[in-house]
Amino acid sequence: LKSLYILLRLMLCLMPTWFLVPAHCPREWLASMRSCYSVRTSALSWHDSQCSCKELAPGAHLADMKSWEDLLFVSSHLLTHDNLLLLWTGLNDQQVHHTPLGNTLSFIIRIN
Secondary structure, X not given: OHHHHHHOEEEEEEEEOOOOOOOOOOOOOEEOOOEEXXXXXXXXXXXXXXXXXXXXXXXXXXXXXXXXXHHHHHHHHHOOOOOOOOEEOOOOOOHHHOOOOOOOOOOOOOOO
């Protein structure tokens, strides 16, 4: 599993829409009620993925699932990606990134 982890990492970038009308996300971004999402394919570390998201648009960052609606919206889109193996999100256990575990929705995805 570790070799898969290194081979493919997808970034899910979130851009808050406090300065946008939800229906007016940048081209090729997904619009939800409160946010714009973009899935990018690249082989980057968590930190580099976060930096890459910040370069995409003002206020963009790795996505964090703060509600079941966020999770369902993102999950429904990701199900269309047959090649999806791993995904970086904003959730981490590093206090230096100011997103300690527990500030976002806790969930378990079960694959049968």
